[in-house]
Amino acid sequence: MADSRERIRGPSRDGREFFTSPRQVLRRLMLLSEGRQYREAAGVVGRLGPSVLRSVMAELPIDLLLEHLPHSAYLLESFFTRLTTLNTTPKPEVPVESVVWHLVRLFANPHESGLKQRCSKLLQSLAQFEPSLRQAVRERRRNFDNAVQGLGVHGLTTDASGQLISLHVALKTELQRHVDTYKMAIHKLEELSMVTVNQDPAHSSHQRLLAINYGDIQQRLIDNKTLLTMLDKPALKQLITLVENLTQRVENDKEVLTCVGQVKRLDAQAHIEKRPAAGLLMNFSRGCEVVLHMMGPESVPPSPLIAPKGANANGGGSSCSDGYHSDDSASEDGSEMVSEYRNLYIENRADTLEALDSLPQLKQAQSLKGKILFSMIVLSFRLCHGMRERKVLEVRRTLNCALDSSCETTLALDRSVRQHLHETVNSFPLGEIERSVFNQVLSTLHEYPCLESCPPLTHFVSACVRLAWRMINQKAPYYLDTDFNLGFLRPEKHERHPQSDRRSDLIKAFLWPALMQNNRCMFKAVVAT
Structure with missing residues (x-):
């Protein structure tokens, strides 16, 4: 056995070919690995040059080394340390993700002693x-945590009387209440139709409407008020809340199944069918957390210089893309979101316009295409703001707080809800808002059915809504400047489009709205003059 070990450790006969021939090096490393002599193999790797490495x-069969973790950790570490030291360009393609996810799996179910060391x-x-x-592991851990948190929303819900019941029972009761109410309303409409169904259109002319007497107005008021009383009941408004609850549960379960599928791909022996999903995801979340901790402190790159307000990088004239400006107190997250808003205009908008150009029905409607995208970003911010305020009011209503209360307890509750929305901004389901934005635009432009089958337009709506939701739910919320009056150009918040008439300061159209925060313009509106 000793002779065999010496034979493995011994150098090649010529003493030179070993470190210059990749084939011989690989064979040597495999022999040492088979004998579990990983430290000797690491010493070989430490003497390799860039080309041979x-x-x-x-x-190198990385999979074989992964199967022998944690014993082969020393050899793998020597490879990556050597690659980092040599800093070869271009960087070789190494399956680093396979290595890190294998380590996550090990730490999710730790059985080996001294695994961390x-x-x-x-x-x-x-x-x-x-x-x-590091960011990939952090994102995966966040997904696991959100999925586990989503498993807890499938409990009982409240009905109109405040009792805790199953969501399905609440939906059935609410739908039955709607059916009964609508039947009564239809019956009432049938009674009214005896008078109105065959009415002469001339009777609804402006002159006839101005000529009706007091008794007719009184009867019309009674009829319409009766219908309104039937349909506008507070109890009927709970269906929206129940449907939102159901939507959230569906999205949460989809997220859980996605995460469990990721775990199954990471660990084929996880037996996901026999284990509770929450325990499985919590184990892998813990594995991600351990891996992140053991990676050590994250190095912070030097912050880039921020160009002065209204000036581009070259110090020359302004353009449509240099509306973003900030100061030293702006947070990194805020700067990132403003940059995303800028890219939404420069990149996403341009790509979507190109897709709309390919639609035959919109070939000649040049100005309409820009107005469509402008409307979508404005609607996204408006509906996201409405959703946030609606969620705050729903919590007040659920806890029987007065909707117009201004006491400190209620205000503290509002702050807690907004803080929760801020913390869950990346996992909040926004499908309802995306559909609402898209449907509002389609209903306005019903003569252009081609818009409904334009995937880039759908992706643009999704990007607008998700960015708007993140911006609105910041501690210092972002919002759009909604002053779209076609007046004169104001340099402090308007940026002239490069193809505009520079001899005129009269605004002809808004191409992209200005982004504001605390009454400061963070990105200038792009206008055509």
């Missing part, structure tokens, strides 16, 4: 070699 990494340096070298891994 690249060739070895291209043919063996893998800590490997995770640090992975984070240095591929910094984006």
Whole structure:
């Protein structure tokens, strides 16, 4: 056995071919790995040059080394440390994600003793070699946590009387109440139709309406008030809340199944059918948390210089894309969102306009296409703001707080709801708002049915709504400047489009709205003059 080990450790006969031939190096590493001599193999890797290392990494069976983790952690760590030290360009394609997710699986179900000590340096070298891994693990952990949290919303709900009942029972009761009410309303309309169904259109002319007497007005009021009393009942308005609850439950279950599917791909032996979903996801969330902790502190890149207000990077004239300006006190998240708003105009809007250009019905309607996209971003902010305020009022109503109350307890409740919306901004279901924005535009432009089958337009709506929801739910909310009067150009909040007439300051059209925060213009409106 000793002779065999010496034979494995011994150098090649010529003493030179071993470190210059990738095939010989790979064979040597495999022999050492089979004998579990990972430290000796790591020493070999530490002496490899850039070209040989690249060739070895291209043919290295990473899967075999992953199967022997945590014992092979020392060898894997030497590979990534060497790659980082040599800083070869271009960076070789290495399945780093497979390595990190295998480690997540190990830490999700820790059975090996000393697992953290063996893998800590490997995770640090992975984070240095591929910094984006940290964000990928963080995002996956957030998804797992949100999915577990979503499992808890499938409890009982309240009916119109405030009693706790099953959501399905509440929906059935509410729908039956609607059916009964609508039957009564239809019966009343049938009674009224005896008078109005065959009415001469001339009787509804403006002159005839001005000539009706007191008794006719009184009877019309009684009829309409009777219908309104039937249909406008507070009890009938609970259906919207129940449907929203049902929508949230569907979205939460979809998220859970997606996360469980990800776990199944990470660990084929997880036996997901026999284990509680919450426990499974919590284990892998804990694995992600351990991996993030062991990667060490995140290095912060130097912050980029921010151009002065109204000036571009070259110090020249302004353009439609330099409306964004900030100061040193602006948060990193805020700057990121303003940049996303800028990219929404520069990139997403341009791509969507190109897609609309390909529709034959809109070939000649140049100004209409820009107005469609302008309406979508404005509607997105408006409906997202309405959704946020509606959620606050729903919590007040559920807890029997007066809707117009201004006591400190109620205001504290409102702040808690807004804080919750701020913290769950990335997982909040926004399908209802996206559909509402899209349907409002389609209903206005019903003569252009081609818009309904334009996927880039749907994607643009989704991007607008999701960014608007994030911006509105910040602690210092962003909002749009809704002053769209076609007056004169104001340089502090308007940016002239490059193809506009620079000799005129009269605004002809708004192409993109201004973004505001605390009465400060964060992105200037793009206008045509």
